[in-house]
Structures are given as C-alpha cells and as structure tokens.
Amino acid sequence: MPDLHKSISPLIGVTGAPGNIGTPLVRALLRRGARVRVLARHPETARQAFADAPPSQIEFGTMEFGKRQTYLDAFDGLDKLFVLRPPAVSQVSRDMFPALDVALGAGVRHFVLLSLQGADKLTITPHAHLEKHLGGNGAVYTFLRPSFFMQNLTTTHLPELKKGIIAVPAGNGRTSFVDTGDVAEAAAIVLTEDGHENRAYGLTGPAALTYREVAEIFTRVTGHLYRSTDPSPIAFYRLMRGQGAGRAETLVMEAIYATARLGLAKHVSDDLPTLLGRPAHSIEDFARSLPGLD
C-alpha cells in the first residue's frame, strides 16, 4: 500500500537549523507531521541535533549561502522554503539571491522569510532587500517580522546576566520582546496551513518594556536581584569586544539598541497571538526559565 502521508505532505526546506529559530521550527514542523529537509552548512551536525526525529519525516542536505556549488541539488523536490538570513551574511544580493533564484527554478512555490520588525521601513537592512527580492520573483511569499528575541538575554548577554546585570545601551526605550519558540511555532503554522500567502506578519510579545522593567520582572519572578546598567555605547562596545564579540557583530548590536533607545522597537502587534490561537509568551514566562545566578 502506498504511503499516503508521504505522497500528499509537501516537502519543506529549512535553512538556519540548528539555530535559535531553526531548531524549534524543525521540531514544530515535525510535531505537525510535516516532511522537512534541513539545509545546513554541516549536515552531520544537523543530523546529530535532530537524531531523535522520525526518519520518514526528515532528511538533510548541504547548502551554504555564498557557495554556489552547494545550491545544485539542495532545493530539488521542495515545495516550500523557510529562509533565514544568517547573522554573518550582510551582502544578501551576492550571497543569498542566487540561492533563492535556484530554489525558485527548482520548483519552490512558497518562500517564508524570517525578516525583521519594521523591515518595510528599514529599507537599508538585508531583510528589506530580501523582502523586495522575494516579493518580486513571482512565487508566493510570507514575511515574518519578529521584534527583539527574549533569548538574546540568555545567549549573547548571558555572561552579564549571570551576574544579575542587563548591560545594553537602550536607555529608557521600550522593546516588544518576543519568544523564539513562539516565532518558530508561527513559522511552522505559516508553512503548513493555507491562508498566509503574500502576507507580512509583525511578531511581537504582548508588552513593550524598558530594560529596567525587565530587570524588575526578573527580580520579582526569580527572587534574585537583577538590575539594568544602561552603559554608554562606547562602554558597551568595550564590554562586548572584551567578551569576544566581533567588531561587525558589536556594531550591529549598537545599531539595534540605538533603534530601541529611539523608541522604534516598541510596537506591539496582535499578529502572533492571532496566528498561534493563544497569547504570546511574556517576559514573565521567560523569567521562569532563567538559569541561576553565579
């Protein structure tokens, strides 16, 4: 008897896995019964990350943006593609457009892009360039525009956070922090359900908060003292470089926190709870998962 599930379930390509969004996205797609091809620079690493996945639902391919020889067979047979711009890739017209064009030629009919809050206005960002390219290539697109990930505080800023300090130069600017798990789940919904064709969604958490308010919530929820120090941009630069962050990466962070400082990261949208059919996770929810302090 033919495997009916396999014959009707579309094959979804996922870039950016494993990663902050890619890992929970692949898991959410598998839970939904989708068939997934993880397209990674190092497929063996990806294979290990998803070693517990049902073999009938997952396959692995090599694909590296910027290396055209890896595009040849990567997209064959895919119906949909989740596109994540790796943080280190800034020249998307050189390093990503050719791959997306090959994917289109190979038959991908729906591109779901992990974009950026306000990308429609921030026209100089790589995400805006990607939106323009995918919006004009004749295929169906969906743009997901998340705000600042809550999880940046427990990844990029973990060394300070472990001392009870949130040290980012965002002043009193508010940020509508979003949970990466929620973003991934929204992406899985968009990739597996109809009705999201040629749409853009702003994905934010339920509240826009200052970092001082975040520290107060962390303190209240965990019972440990947290404080936000609001370093000057120069002090922040020195701090991040001292922790081993690259120059370009640090300058991007400076730009992101300047955006928050200027009040451009505070927009709260209903799109995420509408997509999820439940409230988006709050900073209070996130605080309950914080690692212990030193």
Ligand SMILES: NC(=O)c1ccc[n+]([C@@H]2O[C@H](COP(=O)([O-])OP(=O)(O)OC[C@H]3O[C@@H](n4cnc5c(N)ncnc54)[C@H](OP(=O)(O)O)[C@@H]3O)[C@@H](O)[C@H]2O)c1
């Ligand atoms: N952080 C935020 O607050 C935030 C908010 C909104 C939007 N975003 C956007 O989200 C994206 C980052 O998502 P993330 O945090 O999930 O990323 P991430 O955890 O840093 O993961 C990046 C993934 O991309 C892969 N990768 C790196 N270079 C590659 C290349 N040349 N070709 C193919 N794959 C490559 C990495 O593989 P390796 O393991 O091989 O390196 C990894 O799997 C960025 O576009 C960022 O602008 C972030």
